[in-house]
Amino acid sequence: MSSTVELATPPARDLEVVDPQERLRGYHAHIYFGPETRGAVEALLRALRASPAMVAVRTIGRLHDRPVGPHPRPSVQLEVPLAGAGLVLSWLALNRGDLTVFVHAITDDEVWDHVHNAMWMGEMLPLVNLECLDNPNGRSLDAFRGRGSAP
Numbered sequence: 001m002s003s004t005v006e007l008a009t010p011p012a013r014d015l016e017v018v019d020p021q022e023r024l025r026g027y028h029a030h031i032y033f034g035p036e037t038r039g040a041v042e043a044l045l046r047a048l049r050a051s052p053a054m055v056a057v058r059t060i061g062r063l064h065d066r067p068v069g070p071h072p073r074p075s076v077q078l079e080v081p082l083a084g085a086g087l088v089l090s091w092l093a094l095n096r097g098d099l100t101v102f103v104h105a106i107t108d109d110e111v112w113d114h115v116h117n118a119m120w121m122g123e124m125l126p127l128v129n130l131e132c133l134d135n136p137n138g139r140s141l142d143a144f145r146g147r148g149s150a151p
Helices: 038-049 052-056 082-095 110-115
Strands: 026-032 075-081 101-105 118-121
Touching: 026 082, 038 052, 038 075, 038 082, 052 082, 075 082, 101 110, 110 118
Parallel strands: none
Antiparallel strands: 026 075, 026 101, 101 118
């Protein structure tokens, strides 16, 4: 017995299928915090360092106590290679508590990575200062101002 599944929105006819192995170098996971949640981030990082997921983390940056680049809150950045993304992102999803995590792809187009090739765990926040990002395709930033992802 066969069944037909109809898509609510048909795929775009001009959809470009891209092999992630060719274009994607991995992901950045930015864990946001404030003065009241800095301790929670420190505890989360200690737990991550002690977990099996740590083997899949390339680097853990320092805790920035003020917003940096396009990020609207203080944060710490994890760099995760493509091969380890499933393990690390799953670990974060299950262990982040109430912390917000912004995850974006790492390609040659930082603007597109931050506003289109991105996902959120927790509260979705508007990004700021997009001009600081590499924009090799000269995209107009007006459509993305105050957004955490593409329209």
